[in-house]
Amino acid sequence: MLSQILERADVWRGDDLARAPLPGVSTGFAELDRELPGGGWPRACLTELLPVRHGMGELSLLLPALARLSSDELAWLVCVAPPHPLYAPALQAAGVDLSRLLVASAPGRDAAWACERALATEGVGAVVAWLPDAQASLLRRLQLAAEASRMLLFVFRPPDCAGQPSPAPLRLLLETAGEQFVVRLLKRRGGAQPVPLPLAVHRPLPLSHALACPASAELVARSPCQPLIA
Amino acid sequence: MADDVAAASGVLPGLRLAEAWGLLPALAIQERAAAREQAALARLACWAGTFTSEVCVLPPQTLLLEVSGSLRLFGGTALLFERIVRACAEQGFAPRAALAPTPLAAQWLALAGDAKPCLVSAQLPHRLARLPLTVLGLSAQQQLRLASFGVRSLADVLRLPRAGLTRRLGSGLATDLARALGELPDPRPRFVFPERFVERLELPVRVENAMAIGFAGRCLIDALCGWLAVRGAGVSECFFEFDHERGVRQRPATVLALGFAAATRSAGRIRRVFGERLQGLALPAAVERITLRAEAPAALPSRTGSLFGQQGESAGGDSLAALVEGLQARLGSGRVHALSVLAEHRPENASRAIPPRLPAGEKFPARRPAAVQRDALPGPRPLWLLARPQILREVAGRPQCGGPLRLLAGPERIESGWWDEAERGALGDVRRDYFVAVSPRAEWLWVFRSQIGWFLHGVFA
Incomplete structure (x- = not known):
């Protein structure tokens, strides 16, 4: 009897990861896959990403999964309201099929509307949106729209939202420890995982070969030396 | 003609106007406009193209659709009949419809208001026998002659020997009876669908608010889709023109161009884009006439329904083209784009925003290897x-x-x-x-x- 109840998908044990109704899309980082219910980015779910600042590798974190969706599942990617123009050569180099990419620069409330429309569209595999001033009610609507589809929905929000409650079933705080990219799972189905998780997201080059500034080599030499992690 | 409310107060056809106003002071009089009835019938004929390509227009008020070729597609007689009647009512008409194996029988049943479908020729004598004589549209002289034989209903006419009927009343009535019963062939001239679609709709009242135009616009869109279905074509753009009130300072017509990412004839898609565009439209003056024109239809072959549910153009879920159009309509076409890589050494030029290219009718898209590693x-x-x-x-x-x-x-x-x-x-x-x-x-x-x-x-x- 008890074992039957424990078998149910909507029952999880406190010490266990929740079983996801759909298998996730592998993130491309084995250590992160292990911590996520479903073994990857969850489908039909709103994933909230809170990077502490731009340019730390927050989009590179998603690229392995997005590239797999676009090249293996032939699914479309929809990017809504990116803060800066996306650069095609870098996306293509990361394996994203540009012929199945759609970018919508939508201001304010239109951005959430565009997400909702994209989630209701067949053939779309993932929606990546930057919604800096989304309210909880709006996120709730997006979560419902995501549940009705089978898609990945990533929403980037500012880090000060970390303290506020959110309807997103999966919330990740992206930060850096020294120069290492670190993910902190703020919320997931199956209990929070407070330990920060260092990930080797793709960076243009290993940090180890710092370059002397050709114009002022002596200045670089005098700058305080920071611990480097390759 | 008088509507139900007027009829309840005793206003009947044939009454003089002064008497009618005496009975019902609030009576509104509309003069019958033959030209507009004609236009409405032609528009309805285009609209009927959604259901069948064999349409026959019988002015002033009859439309015949030959539906035997469409039964399977629409899931049987009952469903198709119900759907046509409902769609016709959505167009703003109050149709009296009937379904019968011969066109004349269908006409007579419809005139008598008998909406029960008659599917088998063998039932025709029985069904027609119940109709009143008025449906035959006989002249007064012929009616008198029939009355003099003691004929009171269509059943009595059917009982008379045909040869005698021809001798006494001329061959017209006997031939009609034979055609209605399916004993003689009854070929009808087909409605010729126009080469270019230009349909106008006069609004009953002057409209200032853009949203109120929605209904009239949807009627025109449905007619356009019927016309496109018959031609096996789709449009990638069409134009709404709103003619403003005639007067001292008549303004030029407001033109609303609807563009689609791929050629379409889905009424739902065109309506959605129309609705979105209408929201952002500011009318400079009241509108009294709407025109919808489609200049260049492109061939759009119908698709065979797939085994496991519908896909693509007629899909229940939104297709990607609909998404692109929806976003473009609300955000502006420049704000929705795809990206492409150019062989350029200057970084700004190597990435270019291009209009989204949608795979046209791509069922199994070819797997393209990433060109650049x-x-x-x-x-x-x-x-x-x-x-x-x-x-x-x-x-x-x-x-x-x-x-x-x-x-x-x-x-x-x-x-x-x-x-x-x-x-x-x-x-x-x-x-x-x-x-x-x-x-x-x-x-x-x-x-x-x-x-x-x-x-x-x-x-x-």
Whole structure:
């Protein structure tokens, strides 16, 4: 009897990861896959990403999964309201099929509307949106729209939202420890995982070969030396 | 003709106007406009193209649809009949419809208001026998003659011998009876669908609010879709024209162009785009007439329904083309784009926003290998390229962005471009040394140094 109840998908044990109704899309980082219910980015779910600042590798974190969706599942990617123009050569180099990419620069409330429309569209595999001033009610609507589809929905929000409650079933705080990219799972189905998780997201080059500034080599030499992690 | 409310007060056809007003002072009189009835019937004939290509128009008020070829597609007689009647009512008409194996029998049943479908020829004598004589549309003289034989109903007429009937009343009635019963063939002239679709709709009242035009617009869209279905075509753009009130200062017609990412004849898609565009439309004056024109239909073959549910054009879920159109209609066409890579050494030119290209009718898209591998790039390239390079402060020879930047890789020299110097908006000649830099807050940036100074150009997001 008890074992039957424990078998149910909507029952999880406190010490266990929740079983996801759909298998996730592998993130491309084995250590992160292990911590996520479903073994990857969850489908039909709103994933909230809170990077502490731009340019730390927050989009590179998603690229392995997005590239797999676009090249293996032939699914479309929809990017809504990116803060800066996306650069095609870098996306293509990361394996994203540009012929199945759609970018919508939508201001304010239109951005959430565009997400909702994209989630209701067949053939779309993932929606990546930057919604800096989304309210909880709006996120709730997006979560419902995501549940009705089978898609990945990533929403980037500012880090000060970390303290506020959110309807997103999966919330990740992206930060850096020294120069290492670190993910902190703020919320997931199956209990929070407070330990920060260092990930080797793709960076243009290993940090180890710092370059002397050709114009002022002596200045670089005098700058305080920071611990480097390759 | 009088509507139900008027009829209840005793207003009947044949009454003089003064008497009618005596009975019902609030009576509104509409003069019958034959030309508009004609136009409405032609529009309805186009609309009927959704259901069948065999349409026959019998002015002033009859439309015949030959539906035996469409039964399977629409799931049987009962469903099709119900759907046609409902759709016709949605067009703003109050149809009296009937279904019968011969056109004349259908006409007579409809005139008598007998909406029960009659599917088998063998039932026809029985069904027709119940109709009153008035449906035959006989002249007064013929009616008198029939009355003189003691004929009171259609059943009595059917009982009479045909030869005698021909001798006494002329061959017209006997032939009609034979045609109605299916004993004689009854070919009808087909409605010729026009080459170009231009349909006008006079609004019953002057409309100032754009949203109130929605209903009239949807009627025209349905007619357009029927016309397209018959032609096996789709439109990638069509135009609504709103004619304003005639008067001293008549304004030119407001034109609303609807564009679609791919040729379509789905009424739902066209309606949705129309609805979105209408929301943002400001009318300079009241509208009294709407015209819908479709200039260049492109061939759009119908698709066979797939085994497991519908896909593509007629899909229940939104298709990608509908998404692109919806976004373009609300955000503006410039704000929805795809990206492509250009073989250009200047970073700004290597990435280009292009209008989204949708695979047309692509069922199993070919798997395309990524053309450029990561190492094929000339150097590290950021995921975000700022729209305009942002100037950076320089302190003691080092660029600053929230503190001194640490340069990790470079310089990568990117220079020249004199060939488009004269073009407007072009980048022109450049001479830049690019570096990958990390800020004290661990942001990965793409910066360059030119003759003027340091600039931030990209972010390795």
